[in-house]
Amino acid sequence: MVEVKVPQVGESISEVQIGQWLKQEGDWVAAGDDLVDIETEKASVQVPAPEAGFLRNIRVPADEFAAVGDTIAEIEPAPQPAGGSTAPPSAPAATPERAAAPEPARGAEPAPTPAPHRAAESNGAEEPIVMPAAQRLLSEHGLRAEQVPASGPGGRLLKEDVVAFVGAGGAAAAPSAPAPAGGGLVAAASGASLVTAGSQRGEEVKPMSMIRRTIAARLVEAQQTAALLTTFNEVDMGPVMELRKKYKDVFVEKHGVKLGFMSFFAKAVVEALRRFPAVNAEIRGNHVVYRHYYDIGIAIGGGKGLVVPVVRNVEQMSFADIERAIADYGRAAAENRINPQDLEGGTFTISNGGVYGSLLSTPIVNPPQSGILGLHAIQDRPMAVNGQVVIRPMMYLALTYDHRIVDGREAVSFLRTIKETIEDPARLFLEV
Known part of the structure; x- marks a missing residue:
């Protein structure tokens, strides 16, 4: 038998969570076929088959944890069966002798259940x-x-x-137990709340995923170690929407990717960070580190939860480059293929809760960063423009920042720069 072990997936990672088994026990697999997803603190990776053969003895089921180097399954080396069948050559048959295995003595310790x-x-x-x-x-x-x-x-x-x-x-068989008297209601004791006989009040306990545990720890760290404050503004999305409508077909034809809102905001953020470098800085001990590059984290909802891959050197990228990078990360997140190095670093973050319908929120800074921009849903609202009440597509913006390093004046001015740039996109090209 060839052992399938948890691989080394990072210098600081010693434990992983077993995700979905992509092959079933008894399946024939080729060398290099992905057998199982495993989750680390940073991302999901796949474990390939070390050798061709039949998958045997899955030792760690889905959702359970294993240490790096642990054996989680075995492979019985064998050539592929004739006709491409994945069934093992000698699958164990169900026999009366196996069915009549003696039960353990009453009170004895039960044997561990195999996968x-x-x-x-x-x-x-x-x-x-x-x-x-x-x-x-x-x-x-x-x-x-x-x-x-x-x-x-x-x-x-x-x-x-x-x-x-x-x-x-298909549905579960109807329960054969007689329904209780009293109109189908059950009272546990005098004064207890009444519960319908068919109601479901069970609980399900599942281990927290590795990624979710890391997210939780970092969010708590941010709340406990930084002086977080949020300031708000609103932006008229009309000019950007008109620009996208005018050039969307030409943009797709030339670059092979859709022109979205995120590239406009990424460019606007870079301009604002240039004007207010403290928002792009971080605190290291008693020092402030000012970064002269702009690596923007883009929050993306993935198959296992929210991830924030980093688009690096955004100041050097075109609109098409940004859109392609975001699209690639979106596909990777949906398929749980985000690599740990994709999540490392970052000098500022953009989170778009508007895609889920959020009207307003206070995003949490991703330490050691000092700021995060929250985007929200676009809604038509009556606005006063040149003495007239007109309906405009408006979006609320939220900037959460670390008040230890960013003053209120800088934060408000930063957000106003975003607003002015989005409401007049020509600034992005004229650099004014």
Whole structure:
């Protein structure tokens, strides 16, 4: 057997969380095929098969933790079966002898459950071997293993079987217990709240993902170590929207990427950071470090949560370069392919809660940075323009900054620079 071990994924990383197993136990895999997603404190990576053969003995199920170097599965070296079948050459058959294995003595310590386990028997018939991911789905939908047709090797019940069964309209069997009297209501004790007999009041406990734990720790660190303050303004998005509408087709034809709002804000942020360098600086001990480069973190919602990949040297990039970089990061985040080095560094961050419908928020600075710009939803609102009330597409802007290094005057002026640049995009090209 060839062991599949947790690889070294970073100098400071000693523990990972097992994500989704991409192959099932018993599948034949080629050397280099991705077997499982693992999550680190910074990103998700895939573990490839070290050798071609059948995947055996998955030791660590999804959502559990493992140390770097731990063996999480084994591969039985073998050539690919004829006809491309992924079934093992000699899958263990279900036999009466296996079904009649003696039960442990009453009070004895139960044996550890292997990754694939056999469901409880009923009416003397042997149940299918249930894979861990399938068992979780069965529990979520209130199903029993015998209700779902199994298609895996050796009669294994796979996650895909449960998904297909539920998608085809399969439902849990109706409970046979008689309904309590009293109009279908149950009272636990005198004065207790009444609960309908069919209500779901269960709880589910899941381990916090590695990425979520890191995000939580950094946000708490920011709140505890920095003097955070937020200032607000609003911007008329009409000029940028008109510019995008006028040139969107030509832009896509020439550059192969859509012209979005984020490139305008990234350019506006660079201009504002040039004028107010303290917002681009950081505190190191008793010193202030002023950076003369502009690496902008762009907050992106990914498959495992919010990530902030960094677009580096934005001051040297064109609108098309920025849009391509953001689009590439967006696809990588959706597929959990963000690399740890993509998240490192950054001198300032832009977070767009408007894509989720947020009207106003107070974003939290990503330490050791000193500022973050929050963008929000665009809404038509009545505005006074040249003595007339007109309807304009308006967006609220929020700048959260570290008051230890950035004064209120600088913060307000910084945000006003963003507003003036977006409301008159020609400034980006004329450098005024």
